[in-house]
Amino acid sequence: MKHVQATLLTGYVTIAVKGSMPELFFQRCVDHKIPVWNVKKVNPKTCEGNIRLSDIHMMRRIRRNTGYKVIFSRKKGMPFIIGRFLGKKELVAATLLSGLLILLLSNIVWKVEITGVPIDIEKKIAKELNNYGIHPGAWTFSLEPASDIQQDLLRDIPELLWVGVEKMGTTFHLEGVEKIVVKKDPVSGPRNLIAAKKGIIKKMYVSKGRPLVYVNDFVEPGDVLVSGNLQENNSDKKAKQSEKSPILVSAEGEVIAKTWYEVNVTVPMKTSKEELTGQQERKYYLQLADFQMPVWHFGSPDFEKMQVDNDKKPIYFFNWKLPVSFVESVLNEKRSKHVSHTKSEAMKIGVNQAKHQLRMQLPEGAKIISEKILHESTDHGKVKLTIYMTVEENIVQTQAISGNDEKQ
Incomplete structure (x- = not known):
């Protein structure tokens, strides 16, 4: 059975041999290592048997000068089925078009x-x-x-x-x-506004609360800027205040102060970088494993250096992902650029770089108003800078009012 299954894939034929003692012809085939099976004698001068499709050429060489007549009576196996199918051009065309249509429809979003x-x-x-x-x-x-x-x-x-x-x-x-956004006040209930960092007060905008500091005052982190206790605590009103409960509110406002930062940066005086020129070409492939078959744009661009970005998309047949992918390849021309800076140019770049770094850390609305280079040095082709920057920003931080704070 296994022999028959194997020959069905490769194909076999049934031959009728006519002549005197036709069984001897099949014996001669066996002597030449040609497999033969299902041999039967139809009449005294005719025998039938099966041989593989690949052995027909050798069988014909054996038949020469023997006087036997060989007739092919049946043909079986996949090669003959495919041959009959390919012989029907209309059916082949319809099958190919149907497969192509299904392939196209399988790669559309429905x-x-x-x-x-x-x-x-x-x-x-x-x-x-x-x-x-x-x-x-x-x-x-x-x-x-x-x-x-x-x-x-x-x-x-x-x-x-x-x-x-x-x-x-x-x-x-x-x-x-x-995303569930929960908006909540960082401090609920009565609160003070305190300084988050040291600085000199430049502007104040208080909508609720009692200011305890004024413009041009120097404050340290933790100092109370605006009190949520509206009652003043002084010697003249001490007796009256002891009789009444304090009036507490949730202090609100902005206190803009001048603050200071120290930033360290290092800038190389010689740099080398690669940049894209803007010239590009697109190529399209069908890819199977490591094999790529060009579909569009067969040539290669005349770029000395290039950056290749591939976008690979699988091809589907119904819901099955095929081992074939459609690849769009974008070839961008690039070139190397060597840049040298003088010391003064490197220092300017360093100042801008320091400003950019500091802005990433500052709260919204903060402004850098001045900068000063405290220290600069050159070492191994690099300029090292220590820059002192002055900033105007809101330094307010909220603080809940405790029992001791009520006496302010």
Whole structure:
């Protein structure tokens, strides 16, 4: 049975041998190591038997000068089935077109599902997805990877805490989690406003509370700037105050003060970097394992140096991912650039770099009003700077009023 199964794949034929003692012809085939099976004698001058398709050439060489006549009576196996199929051109064309149509339809987005979020956020997600080109009828080859779509949604929709993007066949499935924003006052109830850092007060805007400091006063971290106790505590009113409960409020306001920072930076006087020139070419491939077959743009660009970015998208047949991928390759020309700076240029770059570093740490609304280089040195082609910067910022920090604070 195993022999028959094997020959069905490679193909075999049934031959009828006619002549005197035809069984001797099959014996001669066996002597030449040609497998023969199902040999039977039809009549005294005719025998039938099966041989492999690949042995027909050798069989014909054996038949020469023997006087036997060989007739092919039956042909079986996959090669003959394929041959008969290929002989029907209309059927072959219809099969190829059907397969191509199914392949194309399998790589189109037919449905977008959004779950796990309220209807208003679902509408926002659907709108953003449409802006990204993700909608029923879109080609999957033209879409970004799922991870990039996820990051884009989290960036463009602040209400989302998390979103999962998954392509399931011809359906894009998105599951999101709404961000619950809890707005709360850092200190509830009566409070003071205290200094978060040392500085000289430049401006004050107090909407609630009793100011305890004034413009041009120097304050240290922890000093009370605005008290939430509206009653003054002095010797003239001490007796009256002891009889009445203090009037406490939640102090509100801004206290803009001049503060100081020290920043250290190091700037190389010689740098080398690579930059893109803006020239690029796009090439498209069908990739199977490590083999790539060009589909569009067959030549290579005349770039001395290039950066290659490949975007690989799998091809589906119904819901099955095929081992073939569609690859878009973007070739960007790049060049090396060597830059040398004088010491004064490096110092200017260092000051700008220090400002940028400091701005990343400062609260919103803070302004750098001046800078001064305290120390500079040159070592191994690098300029090292210590820069003293003056900033104007809101130094207010809230503090709950305790029992002892009520006496202020």
